[in-house]
Amino acid sequence: MIRNLLVGGLAAVIPVTGLIAQEAAPAAASVADIEARRQSVVDLETHIAQREQRLAEWGKDIVDLNARIEKRVDGLVTLLAGLRDSQDSRRKVTQIKKEAIEGLRQGIERYKSKRKEIREMVRTGGDEALGDLGKIDEHIIKRIDQIAELTKSIPAHEDVEKYEYDGGSYWNGYYDGGRVSEEWKQNRRDSSASDLQRKQTADALEKAMKRLEERRRSLKSQLAEGGLTDAAKTLYTTELGQIDAYEAHLQSLQGDVLAAGGAAGGRAIGLDQAQDIDNMIKDARADLREDAARLFRSYDQFVRGRAYLAGLKENLAARKAWLLENDPAKKNSP
DSSP states (O other), X not given: OHHHHOOTTGGGGSSXXXXXXXXXXXXXXXXXXXXXXXXXXXXHHHHHHHXXXXXXXXXXXXXXXHXXXXXXXXXXXXXXXXXXXXXXXXXXXXXXXXXXXXXXXXXHHHHHHHHHHHHHHHHTTOGGGHHHHXXXXXXXXXXXXXXXXXXXXXXXXXXXXSEEEEEEEEETTEEEEEEEOHHHHHHHHHHHHHHHHHHHHHHHHHHHHHHHHHHHHHHHHHHHHOOOOHHHHHHHHHHHHHHHHHHHHHHHHHHHHHSSSOOOOSEEXXXXXXXXXXXXXXXXXXXXXXXHHHHHHHHHHHHHHHHHHHHHHHHHHHHHHHHHHHOHXXXXXX
C-alpha cells in the first residue's frame, strides 16, 4: 500500500544507501557491521522525528491558509448579501452578486477536480487521505450554501404602486399627470433578475441531486458485485453513507431558493459605491484564486511528505527486524 502512495519515484531517495535492511545478513556479521546497523536505527529515528515535525508544520500552514480563505469568502458573501440596488445603481449590485456566484461555482469545480485526485488515492490504498476527502466535501457544500445565500438576497417582486402623481388635469375624460414611478421600475428590474437567478440556482441544485442519485446506484452496484479491495470497499461504503445527508441538504436549499418572496431588506447603495465594491470584489477574487492555488500546492506537498515519512518508517521497521534476527545483543536479551 505504501508503494502505491509514493509520488514521482520518491521512494528512490529514501536515505538507506549502504545500509539496506532487507539484504541478507552475512553468515557471521562483524562487530563493526552490527554496530553500524545499530547506529543506523538511531540516525533514522532522528530523521523520522525531523520529518514528522516538518510535516506538522506543513499541516498547520494548510489549516491556517484555509482558515484565512474561508474567513475572506464568508466576509464577502455577508457583505454582498446585505446590499441591494437603488434607483441610482439600477442593476449594478445584482450583477456583482451574479459574478460572485459564478466565482463560487468555479471554486466548486476546482474542489471537485481535487476531490477526484484524492478519491483515486484513497481507492488505491491511501486510507490516510480518507479524512481529506471529507474536508473537500465540506468545502463544496459550504460553497453551495453561499451561492444559495446570495441568490436569496436578490430582491424578488414587491407590491409597489406603478404610477405616481404630481398634479395634473382631466382631458377628454382622462386624468393627465401620472407617470410610471422609478420605484416600480427598480422593483421590476430586481424581480426579473431574482426570478432568473433563482431558477438557475434551483436547476443547478436539481442536477446535483440527480448526480447524487446516479452515484448512489453506482456505489450500490459496485459493492454488490464484490471483488473490491479493502480500501475501495471502505471508500464506497463511506460515500454511500453520506449521500442521504447531502441529498436532504440540497433539497432543503432548493426549497429555500424557490420560496415565494425575497430579501426586501438590505442596504440600497448608489452607483458610485456599487462601483467601489465591484472593484474591491474583483481584487478579492484574484487574491482568493491565488490563495486557493497555493492551498492545493501545499496539500500536494503534504501528501508527498506524508508518503515519504511512511516509507522511512517502513524502512526503520525492516532495520529493527534485521537486528532482532542478527544482533547478538538482541538475540540473547530476554
